[in-house]
Amino acid sequence: MSKSGKHVLVVEDEQSLNAAYKMILEKAGYTVTTAFDGNEALEKITEKEPDIILLDLKMPRMDGIAFLESYQPKLLKKKPKIVVFSNFDLQDEIDRAFSLGADKYVLKAWAAPKDLLKIVSEVEKL
Amino acid sequence: MFIIPQVGQLIRRAALVTQVVTTVLVLVVLMTFTIISWQNARQTLEAQKLQVVSEQLDIIGDVVAQRMDTNGMLLRAGAGFFDGSEAVTRSEWQRFYAQFDIANQFDGVSSVGYAPVVRASDRAAFEASMQAEGLAEYRITPTNDSDISVPVMYRESYTGGEPAFGYDMYSEPSRRIAIDRARLSGTVAMTGALELQGTGEPGIVLYAPVYTRGADISTEAARDTAIRGFVFVSLRTNDLFAHVQTGDEDNIGFTVREVAENGEPKQIHSSFIQSSSQQRSKQLQEVSRANVAVYGQTWQVTLFANEGIVSETENERPSTILAGGAAISIIASLAVYLLIQYRTRSFALAEEHRLQQAKDELLSLASHQLRTPATGVKQYIGMVLDGFGGSVPKDQLMLLEQAYKSNERQLQIINEFLYVAKLGSGSLTTTTHRFDIVPVVQDVIDEMKSEIKEKQHKLTVTLPKQCFVDADEHSVRMIIENLLSNAIKYTRSGGEIIVALQRTATDVRIRVDDSGVGIARKDLPLLFKQFSRIPNALSGEVSGSGIGLYLAQQLALRNGGKITVESEPNQGSSFMLHLPIKSVKKLTKIKKKR
Numbered sequence A: 001m002s003k004s005g006k007h008v009l010v011v012e013d014e015q016s017l018n019a020a021y022k023m024i025l026e027k028a029g030y031t032v033t034t035a036f037d038g039n040e041a042l043e044k045i046t047e048k049e050p051d052i053i054l055l056d057l058k059m060p061r062m063d064g065i066a067f068l069e070s071y072q073p074k075l076l077k078k079k080p081k082i083v084v085f086s087n088f089d090l091q092d093e094i095d096r097a098f099s100l101g102a103d104k105y106v107l108k109a110w111a112a113p114k115d116l117l118k119i120v121s122e123v124e125k126l
Numbered sequence B: 001m002f003i004i005p006q007v008g009q010l011i012r013r014a015a016l017v018t019q020v021v022t023t024v025l026v027l028v029v030l031m032t033f034t035i036i037s038w039q040n041a042r043q044t045l046e047a048q049k050l051q052v053v054s055e056q057l058d059i060i061g062d063v064v065a066q067r068m069d070t071n072g073m074l075l076r077a078g079a080g081f082f083d084g085s086e087a088v089t090r091s092e093w094q095r096f097y098a099q100f101d102i103a104n105q106f107d108g109v110s111s112v113g114y115a116p117v118v119r120a121s122d123r124a125a126f127e128a129s130m131q132a133e134g135l136a137e138y139r140i141t142p143t144n145d146s147d148i149s150v151p152v153m154y155r156e157s158y159t160g161g162e163p164a165f166g167y168d169m170y171s172e173p174s175r176r177i178a179i180d181r182a183r184l185s186g187t188v189a190m191t192g193a194l195e196l197q198g199t200g201e202p203g204i205v206l207y208a209p210v211y212t213r214g215a216d217i218s219t220e221a222a223r224d225t226a227i228r229g230f231v232f233v234s235l236r237t238n239d240l241f242a243h244v245q246t247g248d249e250d251n252i253g254f255t256v257r258e259v260a261e262n263g264e265p266k267q268i269h270s271s272f273i274q275s276s277s278q279q280r281s282k283q284l285q286e287v288s289r290a291n292v293a294v295y296g297q298t299w300q301v302t303l304f305a306n307e308g309i310v311s312e313t314e315n316e317r318p319s320t321i322l323a324g325g326a327a328i329s330i331i332a333s334l335a336v337y338l339l340i341q342y343r344t345r346s347f348a349l350a351e352e353h354r355l356q357q358a359k360d361e362l363l364s365l366a367s368h369q370l371r372t373p374a375t376g377v378k379q380y381i382g383m384v385l386d387g388f389g390g391s392v393p394k395d396q397l398m399l400l401e402q403a404y405k406s407n408e409r410q411l412q413i414i415n416e417f418l419y420v421a422k423l424g425s426g427s428l429t430t431t432t433h434r435f436d437i438v439p440v441v442q443d444v445i446d447e448m449k450s451e452i453k454e455k456q457h458k459l460t461v462t463l464p465k466q467c468f469v470d471a472d473e474h475s476v477r478m479i480i481e482n483l484l485s486n487a488i489k490y491t492r493s494g495g496e497i498i499v500a501l502q503r504t505a506t507d508v509r510i511r512v513d514d515s516g517v518g519i520a521r522k523d524l525p526l527l528f529k530q531f532s533r534i535p536n537a538l539s540g541e542v543s544g545s546g547i548g549l550y551l552a553q554q555l556a557l558r559n560g561g562k563i564t565v566e567s568e569p570n571q572g573s574s575f576m577l578h579l580p581i582k583s584v585k586k587l588t589k590i591k592k593k594r
Helices: A015-027 A038-047 A062-068 A092-100 A113-124 B005-084 B090-098 B121-134 B173-185 B219-228 B275-281 B312-385 B394-425 B435-452 B474-489 B522-528 B550-560 B584-593
Strands: A009-013 A031-036 A052-055 A083-086 A102-107 B110-116 B154-157 B200-213 B227-236 B252-258 B266-270 B285-294 B297-305 B433-436 B458-462 B468-471 B496-504 B507-514 B562-568 B571-579
Touching: A009 A015, A009 A038, A015 A113, A015 B312, A031 A038, A038 A062, A052 A062, A052 A113, A062 A092, A062 B550, A092 A102, A092 B312, A102 A113, A113 B312, B005 B090, B005 B110, B005 B200, B005 B227, B005 B252, B005 B312, B090 B154, B090 B468, B110 B496, B121 B562, B173 B522, B200 B219, B219 B227, B227 B468, B312 B394, B312 B571, B433 B435, B435 B458, B435 B468, B435 B474, B435 B496, B435 B507, B435 B584, B468 B474, B468 B571, B474 B496, B474 B507, B474 B550, B474 B571, B522 B562, B522 B571, B550 B562, B550 B571
Parallel strands: A009 A031, A009 A052, A052 A083, A083 A102, B458 B496
Antiparallel strands: B110 B154, B110 B227, B200 B227, B252 B266, B252 B297, B285 B297, B433 B468, B496 B507, B507 B571, B562 B571
C-alpha cells in the first residue's frame, strides 16, 4: 500500500462508489479529491493538480470522454496518469479514451478494493 | 439479438428486385433502340442499293437506246443520200459510207447496204442490169412466192460478207415483217433477233425506206406505192453493246433481251462473258428490269447485281450497329447492375454498421447499468472483509463471504450474457497475439485456490516453464476459468482435480480433469448448447446460467481451437482446450516479406 501521499482525483457519478474509492485510497495513504462529473473534475483540477485521475465514462452532464476532450494537460505542471475505471465497455469508447490520453482501462466490476489499490499503484509507476 | 443481419438481408432482397428490374429495363430499352437503329440502317442500305441499281439501269437503258439511235442515224443518212439523188451508183454508195469509218466508229455493224424493191416482172431485167455492172453471178435468191423481192444491191460489209449480193431479204419472215413495217410506216424498222445471213451470227437488221423522189408518202397506201427500196444495216448483237460498261463489272451486269410476243425472249446481249457461270460465281441476282422501245421492237434491259454494289463498310453497317448496340446494351446493363449492387451493398453495410453500433451501445449500456449496483456491493462487502469497518466475528465473516461470492456470481452471469449477446450480434472483438499461456493458467488456478481449498479438493498441476500460443488472451483466460470452475463445482468435496498442459506439433492442450459426477453419454451433445443445464447429482446445489460451456466453446472456436470432453457418470470428466500454434519460422518469414 502506498504511503506516497499522491493526489488521486476520483471522478465517479455513483455516490456510493465515489465514497468507497475515496475511503479505500485514503486509507492507503493517498490524498483524494472527488468529483461527480466531468465539469466538476475540470474545476477540481484547477484547484489542485492530481497525480492520478480515476475516471468513470458514463456520467451525467459531462461524461468521461467529453472530460478528456476538454481538459488541457499542457496547462498542468505534470500530466496526470489517467485510469479509465468504468463498467461501460464499448470498444469504440475505450479506444477513444486511449486516443485522448488514457493510460489504462479497467472494468470496474472486476476490481475488488485490493485490486483498486494494485491498479493505482501500478499506474503510478508508468 | 439477430435483428441486424435480418435488416441487411431485407435491404439486400428488396434491392435485388430493384436491381434486376432496373437492369432488365435498361437492357430492354437499349436493345430496342439497337434493333430500331439496325432496322433503320438496313432500310437505308436497301434504299442506297436501290438508288445505285436505279441509276445503273437508267444509264444502261439510255446507252442502249443511244446506240440504236446512232445506227438509226446511219440508216437515215443512207436513205437521205438516195432521196437526194436521181440514181446512186455503187461507187457513190461506197464513197458515201467510207466517210463514216464504220469499222472503227460503230460497234457491231456487220454491213450497210441498199436493197431495191423489185417486182416479179422486173426481176430478170434487174438481174441482167446487175450482171452488166460486173456482178456476173448476180441472182435474186432464194426464190420467193411474193410479187416483190428486196434483193441486196449495194453492200458495204465489215465482217463476214453478209448478206450476199442478190439475197432476197423479203424471203426471210423476220426481215419481211421489218421491211413491211418500214415500208408502210415510213420510218426505220428493226427485225427480231435472227441469224445473220452468211456468218450465222446472232444479229438484227434495221431498215430505212427509200421512196420515189417527190412522191406522195403521206399515207400508208401512198408509201406502199412510192417505195423504191431500203437502206439496211446488219448488226452483230454480240458486239453491239460490247463496250457498254457498268463501271463496276464485278458487281453489276446486264442483259438485253427481245420481248417476243410468243415464246421465250431471245437474248440480244449479255455483259457476262460466260453468262450463267459468271453470274453464279459472282452471286449476281436480278435486281431490276426495264423495257426499251427500239424501232418497233421491245427490248428488256435486266440488271444483275450483288452486295458489292455498295462498299463493304456500308454493307456491314447494319450488322455492326446490331453487334455494337448489343454489346453496349449488355455492358451498360451490367454496369447498371454492378452500380446498383455496389450502392446497395454500401447502403446495407452502412445500415448494418449503424444498427450494429446502436446494438453495441445498448448492450454496453445495459451491462453498465447491471454491473454498477453489483460493483457497489462488491466494493462495500470487500471493504468490510478487508477490515475497513474493524474486525468481523468469524460467523459474520462467513456470511459476508457468501454474499460476496453470490455478488461475484451475479457479475459473472452478467458478463457471460453480455458475451453471448456480443457473439450473437457479431460484435465481439478478439485480438490474437502470441503470449505465454503458462502464467495465465497459473493465475486462474491461483484465483480459484480458495474455492479448491474450501472444497478440500486435491489439486495436481503439471505445467511447463513456458508455452506460447497465438490467441486472444482474455478469451483463453475466460475458457480456463470456466473449465476449472466447473471442475470445482461438479466434484464432491475431497475430490481430485488435475490441470495439465501439453504441447504437440500442431496445438497446445490444456486439460482439466476431475473426479466429479461426470456426464451421461446421451447428454454430451447438449453440453455446449446455449442454456442447456444437464441434470446431475449436484445440479441442485450448484447454480449456473447454462451458457458457461457454450460461451467457452464459442470463444475456443473463434480462436481457431475447440474444447473436447470425455466423461462417464460418477467417473469424472476430462475437458481439453485445444489451441493452435503457428510456426515461429512461418511468422518470421511473413515479417521478413513485409
